Amino acid sequence: MRVLAFEALRAVDERDAYANLVLPPLLRKAREQEGFDARDAALATELVYGTLRRQGTYDAIVAACVDRPLREVDPPVLDVLALGAHQLLGTRIPTHAAVSASVELARVVLGDGRAKFVNAVLRRVAQRDLEGWLAEVAPPYDEDPEDHLAVVHAHPRWIVSALWDALGGGRAGIEDLLEADNERPEVTLVARPGRATRAELLDVLGEGAGEPGRWSPYAVRLAEGGEPGALDAVREGRAGVQDEGSQLVAMALADAPLDGPDARWLDGCAGPGGKAALLGALAARRGAALLAAEKQPHRARLVQRALAGNPGPYEVVTADGTRPPWRPGSFDRVLVDVPCSGLGALRRRPEARWRRRPEDLEGFAPLQRSLLAEALKSARVGGVVGYATCSPHLAETRAVVDDVLKGHGGAQEVTAEWIDARPLMPGVPALGDGPDVQLWPHLHGTDAMYLALLRRTA
């Protein structure tokens, strides 16, 4: 079990792999060769995800227990130490078991000499509980609030700062948000309209295995341990796994008031196709057709798969949304769910927060502006455009929309006005001052999706 967790951590560290991709094949192999059962798999997953999520905090604690700078300690040794620190400070595994299992792991994967070092360091780590260590290694809140929160809630400081800027408010809100990022998100399904119903999914799941989503009439929240792949509707593509925030975004775009024709919809950044599949089903109900465009051919194939069986007309094209092959002004509704830092989905990717750099945002900025500008040009006058990101970072949300409304990003020849998105998410609380909408994990239980709705005016 711990060897498997170590292998996963090494792959994430060494090859920049993603834990959610590395883990399933390792677990499959362990099931086949070592007879791993569901409980073993759950524990191994918890060890890997928990260690990765709180890596920055564990590194700070380990640094306080090692008599040389951490950069002088080999990365595989640091991985064993972080894994050990997580067992000691972040799980209910008894201290002696956590230390002895970590030393045994070190002996197997690092050799006897380094196992002694691991033993000495973890014995020091074991002298305090997590609270005691945080009081020791985090600066007091009053001295440096952002650094304090960064260490206590295991986020890089620049991300604490960016999230706090976007969220506003005082200490309680940002602490709740950072803690929500450290929780495993529940799995939410979407019953694609016209193909499956929520009642059908709930019925198949049976009592206690699922409950209705909070706001989307298509959402079903799976109980802990629920396996989406076990449902026929999911295997047949009539339902899918989709965060309720993504469902709300697609529904808001579909429901935005529109004068004149409502026959042609575009999803300009469709891969892998979650929102496209819901939009396609909603478009079908209204007799509209969906064009789903995606730049990466392999992701376009995923969109094709997501839309297969859609009850209305649709087409999937591999196309660059910054140089679109379609005629300008030809769509009534357009969504661009642009590539972004993903800071709104940190719950799902435990390693992402430590891998992202503030400079990444500069890389996304021109693309985001250009995709929104082209989306506006693609809409007819009077048509609706939705700009969505899975990041609440103000540089990826409001700043992009404001810039494009001023004509940047290639939008000189189009004008647009805001549509208030809040009434299009009826019943959803805490949507802010508008006209755009920012969802939050700690307030809505969704990813931190952002949506701006615009109407092309000329």
Ligand SMILES: C[S@@+](CC[C@H](N)C(=O)[O-])C[C@H]1O[C@@H](n2cnc3c(N)ncnc32)[C@H](O)[C@@H]1O
């Ligand atoms: C945030 S994802 C979209 C997620 C999708 N809406 C969903 O719900 O499944 C952004 C997508 O835009 C694609 N993309 C990046 N640059 C693009 C471009 N210039 N034109 C079209 N698509 C692009 C990426 O490959 C990625 O699949």
